[in-house]
Amino acid sequence: MKSEKISELTTSRLSVYLRCLNQLAADGERTVSSEGLAKKFHLNSAQIRKDLAYFGEFGVRGVGYYVDELRDHLTKILGLDRPHNLTIVGAGRLGTALADYYRAAQSNFAVAAMFDADPAKIGTLVGKVEVFDIKNFPEIAERYNIDVAVIAVPAEFAPAVLQQITVSGIKAIMNFAPVPLKAPENVKLKTVDLTISLEGLAYFLAQPSPQNGQRR
Amino acid sequence: MKSEKISELTTSRLSVYLRCLNQLAADGERTVSSEGLAKKFHLNSAQIRKDLAYFGEFGVRGVGYYVDELRDHLTKILGLDRPHNLTIVGAGRLGTALADYYRAAQSNFAVAAMFDADPAKIGTLVGKVEVFDIKNFPEIAERYNIDVAVIAVPAEFAPAVLQQITVSGIKAIMNFAPVPLKAPENVKLKTVDLTISLEGLAYFLAQPSPQNGQRR
DNA sequence: CCTCGCTAGTTCAATTTTTCACAAATAGCC
DNA sequence: GGCTATTTGTGAAAAATTGAACTAGCGAGG
Numbered sequence: 001m002k003s004e005k006i007s008e009l010t011t012s013r014l015s016v017y018l019r020c021l022n023q024l025a026a027d028g029e030r031t032v033s034s035e036g037l038a039k040k041f042h043l044n045s046a047q048i049r050k051d052l053a054y055f056g057e058f059g060v061r062g063v064g065y066y067v068d069e070l071r072d073h074l075t076k077i078l079g080l081d082r083p084h085n086l087t088i089v090g091a092g093r094l095g096t097a098l099a100d101y102y103r104a105a106q107s108n109f110a111v112a113a114m115f116d117a118d119p120a121k122i123g124t125l126v127g128k129v130e131v132f133d134i135k136n137f138p139e140i141a142e143r144y145n146i147d148v149a150v151i152a153v154p155a156e157f158a159p160a161v162l163q164q165i166t167v168s169g170i171k172a173i174m175n176f177a178p179v180p181l182k183a184p185e186n187v188k189l190k191t192v193d194l195t196i197s198l199e200g201l202a203y204f205l206a207q208p209s210p211q212n213g214q215r216r
Numbered sequence: 217m218k219s220e221k222i223s224e225l226t227t228s229r230l231s232v233y234l235r236c237l238n239q240l241a242a243d244g245e246r247t248v249s250s251e252g253l254a255k256k257f258h259l260n261s262a263q264i265r266k267d268l269a270y271f272g273e274f275g276v277r278g279v280g281y282y283v284d285e286l287r288d289h290l291t292k293i294l295g296l297d298r299p300h301n302l303t304i305v306g307a308g309r310l311g312t313a314l315a316d317y318y319r320a321a322q323s324n325f326a327v328a329a330m331f332d333a334d335p336a337k338i339g340t341l342v343g344k345v346e347v348f349d350i351k352n353f354p355e356i357a358e359r360y361n362i363d364v365a366v367i368a369v370p371a372e373f374a375p376a377v378l379q380q381i382t383v384s385g386i387k388a389i390m391n392f393a394p395v396p397l398k399a400p401e402n403v404k405l406k407t408v409d410l411t412i413s414l415e416g417l418a419y420f421l422a423q424p425s426p427q428n429g430q431r432r
Numbered sequence: 433c434c435t436c437g438c439t440a441g442t443t444c445a446a447t448t449t450t451t452c453a454c455a456a457a458t459a460g461c462c
Numbered sequence: 463g464g465c466t467a468t469t470t471g472t473g474a475a476a477a478a479t480t481g482a483a484c485t486a487g488c489g490a491g492g
Contacts, residue, residue: 009449011419015412016396033469042398045469046451053471061470062458078415079422086414093320097313101410104309105394109414148417172417178321180232182258188420190413194317196231197406198302198325199294201364201388203227204404206295225479249439261439262481269441277440278488 010051014074016041017048021071033064084109085145089161090152091116091124091131094176098152099126112144117157134161138168148172155179162189226267227294232257233264234290240283249280300325301361305377306368307332307340307347310392314368315342328360333373350377354384364388371395378405 020041024032034052038045052058052070055077059065075081086102086109088095099111114126115134122133132140141149149165151158151173158177165173166187175181175191183189236257240248250268254261268274268281274289275281291297302318302325304311315327330342331350338349348356357365365381367374367389374393381389382403391397391407399405 079418202295
């Protein structure tokens, strides 16, 4: 166990490992080796061991990892051992779908509030979550103790929304607007661009290399 | 211009560049330098030049890049100069939201068909797109000339769906199910895991480093 | 026509990330 | 109790990615 700073690639793999462990636990497995995990989930065993070793010595040589124990460790490392209050800014199709998605996914993220600028949407409920006026963001965010915000507004409004979120002191933001945003120093901003991912597929299809009869 | 194989990191940046160029074009800019692009969109100019250089010499020294021209090049490189027919498997909340999202985003991806296993959903319309029985996937995919499939079903069904998609000869797949999948050799599979992205934020919040008074 | 300023393309160095390979450690067995 | 099967944790090599520095080419202005 070192005390270097951990790469984001590593931490997102930790999430994957946690998923895998959950499945193993559901299947009744008590222990698993890095090699076993790797085989079953198409991962690399050396990488699993190294990723885990950044945080401690969780395994037992000759045995592997105790599924439940490692699961607890990862849960704690990822900060999933306590609840998070989420807000989704933008109550359009994507925003409401995300709200439903995160609500359904049983997890430690609770969708506590939504925001929009459209008077027709303000005051309505999405699931059981109220849609508030974006103008009141700071106050409502405070009231609901929001610690994670999701941006699901059209690209042109995203910078302004980001601004409002950061001035409210929220430090973790996930952005679905297809625009490059820049967050202040101590704020974590992750952008997931649904279009870019698709374009990566288009690029792949445009390559001559897979010269088999793929559909176009 | 080399003829190495291009990294996925590079190609996804090309998508970003294309976005930026579209905005510049909308703003009426005729030319832009790598430095100008970098400054404006929080990128690295050397990386821009290098990424572009993999595909040709698109710039003019002393001037920069002609916005329209570079846009055309990138569009072609990314295979966006011809239409793609998309299908979304899973007509639940996420699937329908994605269908709406991709339909609204004016792009070369047309949502041509949706699939589900639920008899209550089969035959209904999402937007103007029909939901078909997943059992008929190969036939319908053929009929609509589908070349990209999106998996938006619960994790436990994802492997079976992937199987059905690949046997139909579709080579480009985007997966939203939170489960590690393994695609055949010549098939491009991209997984976007909405939960993992959130967990990355939770990890960030769990770190002691940003020792300011963030909300928890 | 030459010079100067600017900027692309390219090479090279630095950094990051992945992978390999092995010593150290543990449990089970004889 | 020692031996053997495993399997971790890790140091070092390899690969990939990024970033900086340099070279060469273009256009404008005199």
